[in-house]
Every structure is written in C-alpha cells, then in structure tokens.
Amino acid sequence: MLPFDISTSNALKHLTAPDVGGVSRRRFLQAIAAGAGATAAASLLPGGVAEALSPIGERDGILLIVMLGGGNDGLNTVVPYGNGAYYSKRPQIAIPQNQVLVINSDVGLSPSLTFVKERYDAGQVALVQGVGTASPDFSHFTSMANWMTGWGGTSPQLGNGWLGRWLDSLTSPDLLRAIHIGYGGIPLHLVGAGTRAVSLDPYPGGLGSGQQAYNQNFYSAIREFKTTSNSSSIWTSPLASALSDQLDVAATTAPVYPASFDGDRTAREFMIAARLINANIGTRVVSVSIGGFDHHDSQNGNDGQLELLKKLDDGLRLFWATLDPQWQPRTAAMTFSEFGRRVKGNSSEGSDHGAASCLMLMGPQVRGGLHATYPSLTTLLPHDQLAASVDYRQVYTSVIDRWLGGDSQALLGKNYEPLSLFARTPGDVVPGVPPIVSTSPATIIALSPTRVLDTRHGVGAPAHAVGPGTTIEVALRGVAGVPPLASAVLMNVTVTQPTSAGYVTVWPTGIAMPTASNLNAMPGQTVPNLVIAKLGASGKASFFNSSGSSHLIADVVGYLTSEAGGRLTTISPARLLDSRVGLPGAIGPGGSMELAVLGVGGVPAAGVTSVVLNVTVTEPTSAAYLTVWPAGEPRPEASSLNYVARQTVPNLVMAKVGAGGKIALFNSAGRTNVIVDVVGWIGPLGQSGVVPVAPLRLLDTRATNAPLIGGRAVDLRISGLGGVPSTGATAAVLNVTVTQPSRAGYLTVWPAGEVRPTTSNLNFVEGQTVPNLVVSKLGAGKVSMFLDAGSGHVLVDLVGYCA
C-alpha cells in the first residue's frame, strides 16, 4: 500500500493538532483512510500511549440542528388541550385530550413524542412556545429563507445563514466543523460568506473511500484539479474544491458508517449524526432534516404529522442513544420549521400555512420546561394567524451566547433579548440525571491479553498503591490494540494487597460514578474480575478504590465496537476441564497446558474467534496467578486469575482461540487444580451483539436482610429492566457478588426454566466476599440463581445484555 498523503489544507488542520504522547492525528487519519477500519487504525497507533486527540475544546458546545421542512403545525406539537378554542376551531384535526402527553393543565405533547416527553420529564427539553416573527410571511421559501438567514440588521444579508456566519467567525475553521447529512445543496443556514458546511452522503462508499494504491493515484489527480485547473468559468474552481473536499470527507468519515443498519433514511441520518460526534473529528454542527410537514391534507393520516413527529421522536431517541455519554454534556439538539399552521382546520382534514409555532431544544444542559408564552387562540392576527410571543432570532441569540459561543449581535445584525434556554454550559457536570445509553448492539473483538495497569510496577499509573476514596484514570483508547472507535473495553481487573475490606468500581471517566461495584475484596485478598468498561470521548476509564489502599492490575482482553466483528452466542454452561478428575491433573509450578475449545461443549468447530469461559482455580498450593491466552502465541505478561494458597477463585475469561482451536493455561507457582466452564462463543456468525448499559443494581439481599438460602433456586427478572428491552434480549451480562456466606460453597447462574447445569459461577469459603462477571442466557426473560448450601447475601449488578 502506498504511503499516500490524504491531506489538503483543511485536513491538515487536523493533522497539525498538538502531538501529545506520540499519537499523531495524522497517523490516526492515515489509518482510517487506509479503510481497513478501526482494527487497522489501532495497529498503526503505537501502543501504550494516550488516546486520539480531540480537535475541539473540552468546553465547546455541539449542536444538532433538525430542519422540519414544510411548516410544522405547532398547535398539534405542543397541544393547548386545555383551551376550548383549540377544539372548536379545528375539530377534525385536533388531538383528543386523552391522547395528549400531559405537561400541565393547559398544554401537552403530541402522542408521537414519547421520547421527547421522557426527556422533558427529566428536565432536558426546552419547549419554546409562540416562536415566529412580528412580520410573518406565508411563503414556504421566503419564510424558510428568513429563518435560515436569521438576520435582523438593516442592510440585507443575501446568500448566507446564521450558522454559516458563525462558521465564518471561528478562529479555527475546519472542513468538518459543520456537516449536513444529505444530498444536493448545502442548506442556507449552513452557508457563510466564506465558509460553509460540507454535505455527507448518508450511505458509505462514496468517492474518496477507496483503499487501494490505484485509488490513491486516481484521487491524487482529482486533488490536482484544485491547484492546477485554470479554466475561465467561475464554476470550475468551486467544482474542483468540492471534489477535493469530498475526498477528505470520505477519508475522514469512513469509520462513521455502521457495518449494517436496519432503519429508514431518517433514522440513518440521526444515527450518523451521533456517530460523527462520537468520531471526534472536529464537528460542532450537524444538520439533518425531515420534510413533508406541509399538511394541507389528511394531517393525522398516512404520511401525516403524527407519523412525521414519530420519525422525529424515534430519530432523537436513536441520536441520544447512539451518542456516547461523554459527548452528551456537550451536545444540544434543536428543531426549527419555517412556520406553523393556521388555527382553523381546512376542509381536507389539514391546515394551511400559519405564523407562530413552537420549537424545541433538547440536551443535558438545556433548561427544561416551557419557555415564552403560548399564543392566544382567540386574539389572532389577520387571516386567522397566531401572533408570535418571541422572535426566532431570540432563540438563535441564546444558542450563540450560551452554547456555540460567538458575538450574537454581530452574527444576527441586531441585539435580541436572549431566552434562558440553557441551565449550564457545555461540558458541565450534569447533576442527577443519568446519561442516555446505547441500545445498539456492539460486536466483540477479542485480543491477546495486554497489561495496561499495574500500580505495583508503575504501568499506566504511578508505582504506589491506590489510597482510600481515590480515583485513578487510565487511558484505554488506542492502547493495547483498542481502536479509536471502540465503544467499550473488556478488561480483567485484579485488586491485590488491599489493606482493608472494600470495593473497586470501574466506569467511564467524565460521568458520575454509578452505584455499583466490580470487585470486592477482604484485607490481603487478591481478587480478579472481568469488567466491561464503556469508553467515551476521553477514551479513559476511572478506577475507584473505596477504602484502605490497594494495588490494581488491569489486562485488556478485548473490546466492543459497532464495526463488523464477532457476535456472541451464549450457550448453556458446559464443563470443558476439571483437572481434579482424570488426566492431566493439576498444573505444576511454571507449568502450562493446552485445552481444545472448538467442537466441544456446544461450541461450533469453526467460525469461532474466541470463547467466553468461567475459569475456577481450586486447591492451589501457593500464591500464584493463572494466565489464559491463545495457544501458539507467546505467553503475555498478564493474568486471568490471582490466588493465594488454598483459595478457590473463579473468574469469567474471554479467550481468543489460538492454533489448533486451543487455548493455553499457565500457572505461575505451586500446583493448582483448574476448572473450565464454557458459557459462550464469539464469531462472525454469533447470535447477538453486546449492549453495555449504565450499571444498575438489580438485587441486594442485604437491603432487606433476606439472604439467599442454600439448595433453593430463585429467579431474577432481567428483561424490561435497566435499559434491557422487554423482548429481543437473549442474554444478560451481570456482575454477581456473594458476601457473608455462612459456609464454603458455590453459586450457579443459568437460564430460567432449564435444568440447572453442573457448573459454577462463583466459589467461596465462609465469610468471603467474591465477585464475578456472569454471562447467562435468558429463559423467559429471566435467569435462575442457585446457592449450593448454607446462606449468603447476593448483589447483582446489570452491566449489559445481548441482543
């Protein structure tokens, strides 16, 4: 492959961003342009260094602007259901009272806007009522041009729009600062006098995305049109620039397209909008549009407003669910339309062009609630029109002043009274409300284990124990083979040498720490656990040590990505090895063994890249660790389980399958018995992706002091809880902790309704606190849990599901 240069002057601005920790933006872009996807990108990044750079500031606001073309009927969006005139003036098209999503005794939302209502209730939606202008125009085009131009100055402003002028005003312009998703021209609001948005094809594979050397030769020639073409036409230069820009856009945005997507065009646009932001390519304004709101006819029928608002609602839901939680505090969404509709319905069960309408802003920093006043339905302007209570440029003023940053008076040509539409500024910590989490399944890529953190030896953090109540942050993106667009990292985290009983919580850096734990340990104990750590904009995970001081070790074993990769099939647990029974027996000091994992225990013989195992060490003769890795590869400096003499320790292990369909096991010291249960396999033909959710504690028997009693199975409902869909989830990913067990024993988790397998997920001795990640198929949306004897408290944290 040629070492080609993808840069033009605009792209160079990415490439010349400060080079921190040795990762250059240039390499990142080269890797992406190479088109081999995220995996190749990772392989070009030097290991052990910081995440890809953020080309926009930590406190820069990002705006999703949603154009509702055709004139959205504000009266049927924020419905004045408490007003009799609403029903008397538009009987055929009024939304019945019992269908309105009630906000207060006067108004409510269209029944299509269920997600908007949910976010409104969370305080994250500002509904601006009665927005319009004192001199309304009823032409779609004049009115839309006025809204897009957003100019209040005396001398007319032709051919540019309010966000375009904002782009002009930026001191660091960039090709990708504003992106309109769609074909055809760039909408006027995104066109400045000297700068404009680029348009992005909603579908992948466009000119510039080719990966081969001959493609690059072709693209080089296209780039040269811009520098050497010298025709007399005024249009050749813009054509050459657009072609060259397209090559940059395609190269940079290639990883943004998902491998597959089921939704319609509108859903796709909202999804790509979020992924553009997640990709961290310097974009601050993303534009999408929904057309067809010109409902002169059958407003509540086929292709009517109810359907279009549903598209909007679904689109916003998908946008926020796709948007990484770490970008959410820096993002706001805003709708606009050229005008509303008349109060009076027409004879076609529709409504004609109107004046004032409503718009909404949505986001964690938005000041939720009703803003401005609802226009009177009885005191009307001529021609039965609603009078605006607030000018649309007041909204722009607020967005510029409080969100995007800039001189609103200069950009809008006049000083407008701002509205108080934002409660906080971009990037502020959002109190109280949890972020919206992804519902799109990710696929799993297993890696050979790599140590990214070891506080005993100064790997990834200073070489000293982590103190009580202390948090450390560890960079994971671009490290150990984790590509820039990975959504989560799978790590085996071990706590060792704790000075007191406590717990460790791992969560994405930048959001509030969840009420959940990943590991629990008693003084002196060494406890490992598999952890799924979501990654956000910063690419870091935070590790919190609750009390005493502890050393922490983390080994990356895989990652989740929305790109093509492995999918997980969970199977009913099956035992592949019990060294206590038969040959080869316990593993000696420094000894290793290989174990065939394909074609056994329900794992297919082919098409499997890795297996998910529950590995238990029992009866070890000395303190040691066990490493599981792909057979045939050099043994990595990493551990899957750590233990002291006579301890029984289980851990969920994701192991890449090595040569001959085998994995290898290594015991560092003493002799130990090993038990291996397979619980799932990962491969291109697997059933489902994994969706990490914000950790949710489903069960804590200590709260009611009703410990689990031995010998009795209990069922735990999963479907419909904590972001898990009521239907469609195939398996749960749970972090299960047993504490204060009355005697030594084990705990088994399996699909409800099936016969309990002869496997275990957690093993413990009397009084021990033991955590383990558990992946279990669901039976009728539930899992069963069984404690073999005695009694013990059980904590269950939901951390993800498979769908």
Added chain:
Amino acid sequence: MPTTVIQVRHLLRRTGYQATPTLVGELSTLDLPALVEWILNAPAALEVDPVEFSDPGKSDWEKQVAFIQQWYDRMATSSSPLVEKMTLFWHGHFVSSAEKVGHLAWMVSQIRLYRQHAIGDFKVLTQAMALEPAMLEYLDNSSNTKYGAQQNFARELMELFTMGVGNYTETDVDEVARAWTGHGVDWDLMTYKYREARHDTGLKTIFGTEKRWTGPEVIDTILTRADKRDVVATFISKKLWGFFAHSNPPPAALQAIAAAFSASSLDIKTLLRTMFLRPEFYSDTAKNGMVRNPAEYVTAVLRATQMTAAELHPEWNDDNMGMRLLYPPNVAGWKTNGYFISTSAMAGRGDFAQQVHWALNKAGKHPLVDSTKQTPAALVALMASYLEVSFSPGTTTVLTNFITRTRTGQHKWTEPMLLPLAMLTPEFSVA
C-alpha cells in the same frame, strides 16, 4: 448578424445539442436568426410508451424505471433536445413529485403535457397543468372544497408558478383558494373531475375585483390582464435566463425578453427566440455561467458513450447528484449552478463516472481499452474529443500526469480510469 463557431457551439450546447465539430461547421453557415429558427422548429421525437408499460409482468416500479430511462435517452437522442430541456424545466417549475402523487400514470401524463407545450403557449400550458391529476394531488386541490377551502394550490399558483411573491395579498390567497374549489380527481377513473356541488359559487374579491370567480378565470386573468401579464412575463423570463444563460440577467436583456413574451401573449417560443438573439446571451458571463445540472451531465455522457440509460443506469446515481427525475426536492423544484456543487453531489458524479467506466468495460466499448499503445498526450486528446470538452492547460497536465504515474507505478491496468477522471474534470461539469 454573422455567427462564429464559438457562438454556434455555445448556442447548441445551451439548447441541449451535442456540439460536434461537424454539426458546428455545418450550422456556422447560417446567420444567427436562421440558426435560432432551426433550433426552435426542430421536430420533437414522438411519444412512445416504453415496452414495459404493456408488459403485465412488470411492476409499477419497473415501469417507472423504464420511463425514467426512456426520458434520459430522449434527452440524448431527440432531434429537438430543446424540447427535452424545456420539459425538464417545466418539471422543475410546475412541480409534482412521485413521492406524494403515487401514481406513475399521472406523473407520465404530466410530463407528456409539459413536453407537448414545452415551447408553446404558456396560457394553455398553465391552464392544462392546473387540471392534471398529478398537480391536483400534489398540491392538495383534490380536497379543496366549498366546505372549507384550502390554500396550497392557490398560493403556489401565484407565488411559484406565475407571478412571484409580493404581487398578491393574503386575501387573494384565501379567495383564489375558494375559486379553485371543486376541481379534483375521479378515483374510479383516475382522471380529472370537476364537481359543481363542491365548488364555492359565492362572490370572491380577487385582485380587487368582486365577482363569482372560477379557478380557470383566475389563471386567465393573471395571464391576460396587462399589469399581471407583465409581471408573469418578467418572472418567467428571469427564471429561464437563469436556466439557459447565468444567474441574475442583465436588466436590459430581461426587459426586452419580458416585453416580447408579454406582447406575444406569453408565447414561450417568442421568449426563447428573443433570448437566444440577445448579444448578452453570448457574453463571457453567459458562456462561463452555468454548471451542468445532473440530467445535462448524464445526457452528455449518454451521447459521448453511445450507450443507453438502461446500460448506464443514471437512475442509480441521480439522487446522489442532486436531481432525481420525478422527485423534485420540494414545490420550488431544483435550483441551478451552486445548488449542484457540494461534497456529496460530487460523490454522486464520482459514483456515476465509475459506473460508466465499468459498464463500458462490460459492454466491450471502453474507448481506452488499448490505451497502452498511445502516448499520454494522445490519450488526453482522445478524451477531449470523446467527451466533447476543452480541457484547460492545467487540467491537461493533470490528466497527462495521471497516465505517466500509472505507467511508472504498479497499476498500469488502471489507465482506462482516465475516462472517469476526465468525466470528473471541472470542465466536463460546466455547461
């Protein structure tokens, strides 16, 4: 008025012709008025249904694709490409979209009406346009009744189709809507139907005159009352100048063209004749003033390659390029020039250029199949004549260097990609 080769070439290209050296040479013997008459009076191709229309095994979708392909082929092969160009203009002016209309037969009927009157009488065209089921459905007049008028058609009739904003009042919109009540479609016969019982026969005040207005009377008044007719003439003339010459017409030219159009009682051929005879039409601004819209781009490729739309499939890429036939973006139709220049639209042209490259390979008709026997300069000259384009010296260098690089690199076999590259030159994208 003597004509020059440059003038002939410019006029032929803008009126939709392939300006081959042979044709330019032949026509240069005519003086400009004779040349313009030759263009204006060229016989249009006959209307023929695509064979798919009578094949009961074909779905509506397949029929629509066949219709669109046939339309592209007509643009490329008609003996009156001007009629095809004007048909496209009216499609983007009196807009309906298959997205909303839903019935292919109605869209076909509407396009054929536009072709029939493409360079005829604007009054006849406008009156007939108003009664086409595609229009009645697209702008909702099919449900405009005396029980509650609705304005969609009334407003666009005045704003977008005839006079432009500022030449009517909101009261006029209300009252014109009432005048147009009763005109709808017969859903059994799938044809236009007027229902007297749904028509509002009351008094209406339109343009200051109170009487029992009917819909067609409104159009007739707009197009014949002197003050209104002058407004219409200017509105349409300005738009057509922007379609054929460049944006923002020179005032003197606009005035002259509009005056002639108005004086002819809105004869479209008179408008075009006056425009094509204006010296401003041959200015440098005009010669350098237009970007080929996607349909024109496709047409140029169909002509150069001698391939059919069924072979090159422009309908796979026209949406990406920014102009999907039968699906205008909104009731204002397509804009011009800069509207078709964006990153994603360039990606659309790139995709189409690649598609043409592969289709020619597959058909064994690629002009560069034996490229390695020729010098880079000869290959570039071949592309210029094949695509009928004049490359600037800078572009010639770029294309030549491309061939030189492929010959020194490890991908000699990609030399024929000079064709899609030449299709992406800025020169090939300007009209």
